[in-house]
Amino acid sequence: MPQRAALDSPMIGRRDLLLTGGAFGVGAVAAGLSAAPAWAAPTFKDHPFALGVASGDPWPDGVVLWTRLAPEPLALDGSGGMPARKVEVGWEVAADERFRTVVRRGRAFAVPELAHSVHVEVHGLRPDREYFYRFRVRGTLSQVGRTRTAPAPWARTRRLSFAVASCQAWFEGFYTAYRHMAEEDLAVVFHLGDYIYENQISPTGGIRNVALAPEIQAKPFDLTQYRLRHALHRYDPDIIAAHQAHPFVMVWDDHEIDDNWVSDISKADGEPDVDPEVFRRRKAAAAQAYYENLPLRRPAKPQGAHTRLYRRLRYGRLADFHVLDTRQYRADQACGDRTSDCADRLTPGRTVLGPEQEKWLYEGLGDSRATWNVIPQQIPVTQVDTVPGAGRAFVMDFWDGYKPARDRLFAEIAERDVRNAVVLTGDMHRHMAADLKLDFDDPGSRTIGVEFVATSISTKMDGEDLDQGGRNLLAANEHIKFTSYQRGYLRCTLDEEAFRTDFRVLPYVTRPGAPISTRTSYVTENGNPGLQPA
Template sequence: MTQPSSADSEYRAAARQLCRRRLLTGTAATVSLALGVNLPRPAHAAAKLDPARIDKDPFTLGVASGDPLPDSVVLWTRLAPDPYTPDSGLDRQPVTVNWELAGDERFTRGVRRGSVTAHPEFHHAVHVVPENLQPRTRYYYRFRVGRWTSPVGRTRTAPATGDSSGSLRFAAVSCQAYHDGYFTALGHLAREEDVDAVLHLGDYLYEYAVDAHGGDRADPSLNLPDAFNKETTTLEDYRLRYALYHSDPDLQAAHAAHPWIVTWDDHEVENNYADETPDGSPPEAFLARRAAAYRAYYENLPLRPPQQPSGSSLQLYRRLHFGRLAQLDILDGRQHRDDQSAGDGWQVPTDETGRPDRTMLGSAQERWLADGWKSSNAVWNLVPQQTVLSRRRDRTTGPYPLSMDAWDGYPAARRRLLDAARTAGVKNLAVLTGDVHVHYAMDIKEDFDDTGSRTAGVELVTTSVASGGDGVAKPGDWQTFLDANPHMKFYDGRRGYVLVTLDRRRLRADYRTVDLVTRPGAPVATAASFVSRAGDPGLEPL
């Protein structure tokens, strides 16, 4: 089924839309935004490029799929014959891309096919959404341009609305700093069987400079251009950085093997930013930078059309249903939050920290989440999100510094979230978290000061893919953290991911680890496994 022709005009309109927020109150700021985003000319002003003229493989960045529904899924690729150049070797001309969806890897059982235009406004990325598919079904897809054919991707749709049979498996990943090491964990994830979706919980890329040999990868064969050896601030910078990340073979393999459901944290823009408040950028330029980063994020990930950015805003929080087994409420804990109190790091809370109106999600997202829980009929309510929800103390005696960037820095917002879950009657809450570069398994307590208080749900925190470099099973603060946080059942400092398998009776979390990432090829192992039983929240070791 060919994508509707109206999509071309909609894409062009979206590409030209400028920020509607307060940055536009002054002429100088408007110019700053326009220059920061570097909007190209409308696509209709340029003739289409003859695909026969493309003499290099345009599929250097692989393929991906995402946001599965029972009857559709997003298919993604971006054309880049020369991925490390600003125009990717396509002279800023639109290109026609053909796509195919089939029921088998050899494409003998065709299901859908069509064509779509890869516009230079979107850096020659395409987001195809084939519809009227069968639920809980595996499909294969590929793209063609001229004589070139992309790698084959594998995806699957979600179960039908009322389906509560069988089981589901998700993989939680986070924090993949290219300059800190290889994406070995993603290579192993690509080979995991029966994964319904990968949940990426933020820090898909990092804004920091990457030297010619890939930082701690120390690969003399890379010889990266100087354009990577600086912090990302412009649209061109962010686009090039995504090209670098997508060139990684393990990341490509994981995208091609499973559909992805993504949300961001801070490094997709700038470390520890909060809504319109930057951590290090000049405030007058920050929204232009954020607009550029959000635009590149959409261009380079398998997101649906409602997630197209509007200037410096992007509607990222959204809800996906996997039959009656799981409802996924994917949160955005970065774009709508209040600024951190008492600094961004670990600090003793202040009166400002405890202010009752402070928010992590913003009032609109809080209402959306509460309303979604009230109407949920799923066995499991999963919440993929960015920063640690449960309280963490780093010492056994007070005064207790807490992480001001995590939910500990927003205690009133955490209280409202837990109250909303209780009011809605959510019995099986599982929060999936990234950010901290370590594995945690934690019970979410109604009152963290009372170990005997009700357990409201469980929090499964995945470690990083590469961020932080090589880790160890027991970091120096390992025993202190376990002693200071009795609701913490597990702590491991190695790299990896978490496999989450659930059915009507229980949820199982397998913490997968690799011992090193500064050299490729480390094996993967399961460091620990836990279960939480439906109707009886709390983690038990296996």
């Protein structure tokens, strides 16, 4: 990201915004009802597509396309530099990046009620195909995005590659990982939460060393503040490039609202939202800003403080992805949310998913005929004892704090004979690979699946390969086979024979330009649950 004196008057130029890869042309936006008058002849102080374009949730016949009109993304009123008028936006999808073969086009309104974001659900596309898309507003053209549809449900897909990312505190590191991800050959990217961080930011933007207005530094509580926080995290050429290159499947964790929040419970002592009704208003503002800034389909549009984010995506006969929301429906953390081994975590009936989502997951796993059943979610499922030797201590925000819920999940996987269960996880800020045991306290217990945990994109700054925390995890947990505390992401490749995960790492993120490498790789074989070095 270019260095500049004040982010409330951004100076990224047109060359920076129109990122490499593709021609420019007409674009697309989701329409919505609005009381605002139409802006018949819009003119902009700067490029209206400063936050780029994105696509998401690939289906066999289409995807959702996203952009947001924001010529001044960090305008302090949260408007993105747009007036309170609705603007007609055109969209176009083509089979080629020069747009010689346009296959779908249309128009919709960007409305001020949704921060002039647009969400277009395009249908009628061919399965398992690469497409290019773009937006236009009164002759001004957006960047060209690339996307790819999912295979047909009956297709025998030979191979699938995708990435897994999470945790990207803007003020703790540069988004170099996303620039590398943009250059990978991927069908889709799964983002497993903490897309923004709600922490108070220093006047110099942490490691970014740029001046921030007090309104941007402040911890967010209302819609304007959450819009500013999203704009800050999105207004970066590397993350723009990753969204432009690949479709994303998004789900939140805690920092999109507040650290370790649960249902209608705020965890920040002494703050003004400790009353559940006040916190619900804060959560509603955060959910709306989340929807406005990301390529999400209509079911994810918030209804007050609630949004439906769990869903299922199928990639032919090769893989079913059961995307979970482990934050919105769970019971409160046990033991005062302290790392411990208290009895409360064993209370029968404790839930991470809530009864409706649990039922949905179990039925989907049982009905699946795919070779791989992949469960992208937010918090470690595997047992994570944090202290080697005598005694045990568990993080209450992980599934360890909800042992009965984990026991139910593992029993369902075993009893329904679920094929090749693979859990994908974020949150930990470290890479990790683990066998999932039916009984973690019995080393000889049956292995019912594997878990791959993605480290952070930037959170916790540079890190190191094997820190003391990682040594403790390996010493205390025989089923954990690997961990690294460097920054990066997962690159997963699966076929009918095996599921391979490459742990991609960067040596530093506190300055831009880091190279990327694969620290190690693990595979799990079809019909043979458990990890093996690749």
